[in-house]
Amino acid sequence: MERHETELVLVEFSAGTSGVADLTWGQEQVCLWMENSAPHIEHMNLDVLIECETGARTTLDDVREALRVVIERHESLRTRLNVEKDGGYRQFVCASGRVPVQVHHCAAFEASEAVLEELRRLPFTVFEWPLRVAVVTVSGIVSGVALCLSHVATDGWGIEVIAGDIRELLAAAPEERDVLSARPPRPLVQPREHAAAQRRAGGRSEARAEAFWTAQLSRFPNDRFPFPLRTPESPRFPKITMRSRTAARALAEAASRHGTTVNAVLTGALAVLISAISELEDVTFRLFCANRTSVESRNSVGTFFQTIPVALTVADLPFRDIAHAAWQASLRAYRVGERDPRRLDRVTESVASVRGVDLDLECFLNIHGYGGQEESETLTAQGTAHELTAFDDDGGIEEWEPGKFYVDVWRVSGCLEVTLSADTALFSRDRLTGFLTCLEDILLRAAAGDAPRPKDLVRDAEALAGLRRREGLVLVDGCWVDPAEVQALLTQALSPRSAQVFLEPGATGSPRLTAYLVPAHAQRPPGPPEVHRLLLAALRGRRFVMAPHRYVVCAAGPDGPATQEEWRRYDVLAEGPGRESPARHDPDTTRT
The missing domain is CATH 3.30.559.10 (Chloramphenicol acetyltransferase-like domain)
Structure with missing residues (x-):
């Protein structure tokens, strides 16, 4: 200056x-x-x-x-x-x-x-x-x-x-x-x-909120992006903005075609994109709720917004179903959007303990000021000539939580404006720009077809080409897990004389983790709950780990890597899940 x-x-x-x-x-x-x-x-x-x-x-x-x-x-x-x-x-x-x-x-x-x-x-x-x-x-x-x-x-x-x-x-x-x-x-x-x-509210309202949070958080992963880390750029978390009139019109047309709101279409399109990137059928994020439902609140200066966990199933569902599910999930989130955040933190810790993971909470969606049906009709009626989509690098943030994937969305004068801030330790700037291009393509294809599937919406997407999942990862309970890292965590957290982790078939079709270990002090062996507690305390900062579903504490064990049959020959001192039983959920929080 x-x-x-x-x-x-x-x-x-x-x-x-x-x-x-x-x-x-x-x-x-x-x-x-x-x-x-x-x-x-x-x-x-x-x-x-x-x-x-x-x-x-x-x-x-x-x-x-x-x-x-x-x-x-x-x-x-x-x-x-x-x-x-x-x-x-x-x-x-x-x-x-x-x-x-x-x-x-x-x-x-x-x-x-x-x-x-x-x-x-x-x-x-x-x-x-x-x-x-x-x-x-x-x-x-x-x-x-x-x-x-x-x-x-x-x-x-x-x-x-x-x-x-x-x-x-x-x-x-x-x-x-x-x-x-x-x-x-x-x-x-x-x-x-x-x-x-706010403090005068409570009772059934709080119970409904906790049930919704629990149901949503139970589907959050340990790390949603299964890719090896790269050398981050500077700033590490750039802000890439796309401005597209073409996407704004497609958004309005898709809402009309699929019989839902522009917010729902946009949320559904972002869910399809994140599912394609993460290779996860469930997409999870924290949704910003404005909480300005009264005339007085809309005229006031204050901090009303809060973020609420939301989970959507993408899988191979028709886009119409994904968009309608996005509308339902968002509506339920808004209903519990104004609650004590410390209470939500306690629920998050409880769900993480039951699932045995450090939940990845770093995906955010903030949709700002959208118009109603009248504005949508106006946009649909506008010219059809293709207009150039613009991309800007608006600086960024050097220090933020690792793995951040933060989406801000506006529509200004008929122009869809989306800002993506994400971790370049995972994705290059060019790839982030490519993700926004892919989002535009998803909206265009959703507007053109009656029942497109996710694989059709991201077909031939250049931004997804070259993404290679890190070797050694398997999908367990909706989480990317490296069994070798789980075994290393077990060794570092407990210092056992020997330990080994096995994948076993689970009743629901997803594999389960079973850990066999020989404690350092056989005369005072830790029980499964204590083992689980010690592993949970060591999870933070580790990407692809999960506390095992079952622990088998043995008096002795093999001298080196062995089969599960060999471990079963040794005397068992204690065995069990170590986890608490998950809480029952209110019917209002059924899977979305």
Whole structure:
């Protein structure tokens, strides 16, 4: 950014509300994410650049007044977090204070993007307000207002609410501003009220949520992509964006042809793509639920969204069935989309223990603002001439969870916009671009046929060519497992005198893992539950491992690799699954 003059001004606010409250569940979820990702959390910052019309001749005082009104209107913008002794959080809403605003006197509006980048490059701390503001002026007139917010204060929807409020105030005549300043023009819900309402819910609603989570998580794999690791690129997690008007029209046409919604078609198409990449019949991901179901919530600034586990069967089903199943699964997820995230974490740990795997939770789907049937019909009626699809490399993130596969989807002015952020330790940038091209082809073929199958939808896909599954992997309970790695885990976690892992036929058709071991201390042999617990503790960070379904603890064993028949000749000290019995599920959570 070119050098220019800057000055610091303050926005003083004095509101009529203050207090201390619990966090909303959306805020709790963001805090948990930040704890897990610290110190690399700056990518969670949210930002927006508000351009001011040249003819409006907006002044710095106009902007300061608009900011004052918005800060006083929305409590989350004047809230600080406090970490309690037990590690939990409380939010403190302040009635008054001063927010610093950096003013940049620039030669041209183009400098605004650099100013915004400056605001978002550092993570927020508990010692600052949850918003940073910069104003760009050109020749003394405000040309842009840059805002960066903590994700604890708001989500992406809330950012648009803030920007809309500021635009409304700046565009209003002086007498209208007085009215807008006096009271909010639309009904709101503040985070403190929202958190209190969430904690009043419970009972059957919570039981239904836990049953749904359990049923979905029971189909999540240990690692969904069965490929050897490669040297990652930099940044390791690039953001590749596809913009396609052709895909937008195909999406609308496919929704009409298959009798469902555009969201369901898009979710189904992504499921087909991920199934083809992973070679898994079940596709699992965490779905973003906006949780803005009331008028008040849609007008408010706050963190409402949460992510809910979803599982879909792709197999060789007709696409119509996949899309309808996607609609049903999404609807059920939305019904339980607003719940205590710590409770979901406990359910996740319980399911992982029963299944004997460290669940891969790093696939995300976030579908933003889609139109209804009227917009779909408009898109379908538009021209049929092929338009060039554009791809952009929008930078990326260097530090994130390994194996991340994160999909953001928009439709803007009839143009489908999909951003894929994924781990280049698994896939090259070029292949990520190819995956998006494959998604476009899936939508086009889904729009053209009445009952296409997944193999038809990904036929001849260049992005899938050359993907080679790592040697030694077998599919066990929907998970890619390397028995040799399981045996190595057993040896490292327990230090037995000898150990060996075998694959056995299972009652459901999927193979099962049985471990034979001779403990280091035969006089105090561990039982199956203790063996299972020790293996679970050692799973994290390992890709293709699963705790065996059955443990056989022997007094002695072969000196080297042997057959299962040879192991059976030795005295058994203890044997069993070591697992808890899986919980029964509510009929509302049947397989999707």
